[in-house]
Amino acid sequence: MKMKFLNFIWKKIENIFENDFLVLMQITLLNFIPYGISKYFFNKYAERPLYQKILKFLLGEIEFFIFCLGIMIILSLFKEKIKNIILKIIVCISYFTFIVDILLLKNFGALMNAGFFQILLETNQKEGFEFLKMYFNFKIVILMIFLIALNYLIIKIFNRKIDINKFFKIKSFKIIFIIYIIYSIFDFKGMKILSIKRFYTAINGAYTNVKEYKDIGEKFKDNKLTIISNDSKIKNIILVIGESTTRNHMSLYDYSLETNPLLEKINEKNLYKFTDTISPHSHTIAVIKKLMTFYNLESEKEWYKNNNLIDVMKKSGYTTYWFSNQESSGVNGNVAVALGEQSDEIVFSAYRDSDTEIISNYDEEIVNKSVKYIEKENRNFIIYHLMGTHGSYRHRYPKEFNIFENDSNERIGEYDNAVLYNDYVIDKIISNFKDEDSIILYVSDHGEEVYDFRDFAGHAETNISRYMVEIPFLVYTSDRFIENYPEKVESIKNSVNKPYMTDDLIHTILDIADIKTSEFDETRSIINKNFNDKRKRVISGKDYDTELKNKN
Structure with a gap:
């Protein structure tokens, strides 16, 4: 029974590498690149030697790649049409969030977060447009060119069939790989990197935060303020x-x-x-x-x-x-x-x-x-x-x-x-x-x-x-x-x-x-x-x- 399950999972992996390897790499790279730059080049590793940053970045990307593979194995259990629709949505959102993340890193040194979306929620349409215009003007054009070039490279390099069995000729290695994929899914570390999850968390957090402190502000309005005397000249x-x-x-x-x-x-x-x-x-x-x-x-x-x-x-x-x-x-x-x-x-x-x-x-x-x-x-x-x-x-x-x-x-x-x-x-x-x-x-x-x-x-x-x-x-x-x-x-x-x-x-x-x-x-x-x-x-x-x- 266990071997049947492992063989079933391995067949799914073979199919992903043969037919959906490009999608797997698009999701991995578009989601991890901004996160990896933020974590290993902006934050707590910022003062480390360059070789350490690069090594941490690459190891993190490999770990996230395995997590994404696990997600695609789960999606492969759906009907082919439904699976493809979900994957296209994920890829499209990943491109969008990649742009937002990179621009936020450039302007504010941070990824998508509730604070950014909160500004958009609090301002009127004109103020929101002016805010976006201030930080997302000609830079968006440069970024789009970069994104097109990146997409071209991803397609050029990864749009191919990969025979995974060339890398896993020993059966025990396949078992270890499958176990690690399952572990990476249930470990949930990859979820905080996945931009769809971060996008939802940021939007939801923005709504929650605005509501919370607006409620406090409304409560302040209920207080009666009486100035008895005011002789201030400072x-x-x-x-x-x-x-x-x-x-x-x-x-x-x-x-x-x-x-x-x-x-x-x-x-x-x-x-x-x-x-x-x-x-x-x-x-x-x-x-x-x-x-x-x-x-x-x-x-x-x-x-x-x-x-x-x-x-x-x-x-x-x-x-x-x-x-x-x-x-x-x-x-x-x-x-x-x-x-x-x-x-x-x-x-x-x-x-x-x-x-x-x-x-x-x-x-x-x-x-x-x-x-x-x-x-x-x-x-x-x-x-x-x-x-x-x-x-x-x-x-x-x-x-x-x-x-x-x-x-x-x-x-x-x-x-x-x-x-x-x-x-x-x-x-x-x-x-x-x-x-x-x-x-x-x-x-x-x-x-x-x-x-x-x-x-x-x-x-x-x-x-x-x-x-x-x-x-x-x-x-x-x-x-x-x-x-x-x-x-x-x-x-x-x-x-x-x-x-x-x-x-x-x-x-x-x-x-x-x-x-x-x-x-x-x-x-x-x-x-x-x-x-x-x-x-x-x-x-x-x-x-x-x-x-x-x-x-x-």
């Missing part, structure tokens, strides 16, 4: 949200390596370092919900039922901007995107979802990109949402910032290099606003443990440590700001050593801006004379001051 208020940066690896906070050479050069009358600030959580989504709204540790209602900072600033006469180097969609990005969508202008460095590995999209790119959007004559509230020192650490900085090495653990050196680059980015933002009436607040969403006292790097509330929540909080005041608001500067200066948790950041920003809403609480503003410095700071059920601070 020209530029900038909030920089970092990522996974612990102050324990910053020389500004007495770390042994010089990871903040630029920030340390700034005059102490302009830059204020808060020494005892922590995040309310050790992961981004939970922090952003509290950082950007009146939602805090003591809140009883859902986070979206609290008013958010952007809506407050808009209603107070500020032009609001959200500049992000983080994902533009996905399970990890929808909360931030929903908040960003409340802004007058939301701009991403690239369009990608949470599942897209982030390589070589450095934070300075979004800083540079932001300049052309900011209206100089307006009062501006600007948010930069950076990648900061998020893992993988070595992908957070250009090679010229590869300065520090750690003999005992290379990842520590990579993290310190990421902190060094973050210093450069923050300084760059400061340079852009230092000649105007500006105040810049920099805070990391949460911290990071980097082998500080145990064999662990990362952040997880189930395994919480002080390193995961001890974050930098810096306030930069320009010379013009100091001249215009000396009493505010004095309040900031007198507050730098107070204990603080950033779920109250919205109160501090509004206090600085001289904006009061019905939710504003002066006891939660660290610069206010009535600030409550006795408030308990609890993370994951633990009292930071008694259970985590000064431990390990």
Whole structure:
């Protein structure tokens, strides 16, 4: 019985190689080439030697070839007419997705993803056409020529009958080959390469993401926002949200390596370092919900039922901007995107979802990109949402910032290099606003443990440590700001050593801006004379001051 089954499968394989070998190679090459380029030349293998990239690419293509062969064996069980229709559909879609993938790789360094399709879903017909025109103009003609040439080569090389038995003269080899084909089908690795599957996943993800954060936006509209007083005159208020940066690896906070050479050069009358600030959580989504709204540790209602900072600033006469180097969609990005969508202008460095590995999209790119959007004559509230020192650490900085090495653990050196680059980015933002009436607040969403006292790097509330929540909080005041608001500067200066948790950041920003809403609480503003410095700071059920601070 087993031999009959194996012989039956082998006959199917023989028939595919004799009659459908061209189709097999079209599906394999059109689907794998973009995926292989992305994986082995753009992402985690980007810094490997060329021969390793090519070897990985070829091995991956062989593995995918076997998977595609398995799919064609399954399709051969259908009637010939139905099988041919399905194969033609797969080939046609493969050509289409090949074009889309290659153009996305060229323009955004990513394959088809929900973030790209989300842009098309959110814009009107005219805006969608302009977006496509911007990135898919004459390049599409060049790509079509390339595709025609590629198709010609595929047909020229592979449009022939192949006698598979020439390569498998020993029966046991045939059995091993069949077993591997069956394994490759049920292993499902090939499915993530198959462009039809990726196309469906991206479209479905785009619809889901748009619906999810649009729903959040609709819930924001249900909130009643009451501005009690608005005496704000500050020209530029900038909030920089970092990522996974612990102050324990910053020389500004007495770390042994010089990871903040630029920030340390700034005059102490302009830059204020808060020494005892922590995040309310050790992961981004939970922090952003509290950082950007009146939602805090003591809140009883859902986070979206609290008013958010952007809506407050808009209603107070500020032009609001959200500049992000983080994902533009996905399970990890929808909360931030929903908040960003409340802004007058939301701009991403690239369009990608949470599942897209982030390589070589450095934070300075979004800083540079932001300049052309900011209206100089307006009062501006600007948010930069950076990648900061998020893992993988070595992908957070250009090679010229590869300065520090750690003999005992290379990842520590990579993290310190990421902190060094973050210093450069923050300084760059400061340079852009230092000649105007500006105040810049920099805070990391949460911290990071980097082998500080145990064999662990990362952040997880189930395994919480002080390193995961001890974050930098810096306030930069320009010379013009100091001249215009000396009493505010004095309040900031007198507050730098107070204990603080950033779920109250919205109160501090509004206090600085001289904006009061019905939710504003002066006891939660660290610069206010009535600030409550006795408030308990609890993370994951633990009292930071008694259970985590000064431990390990």
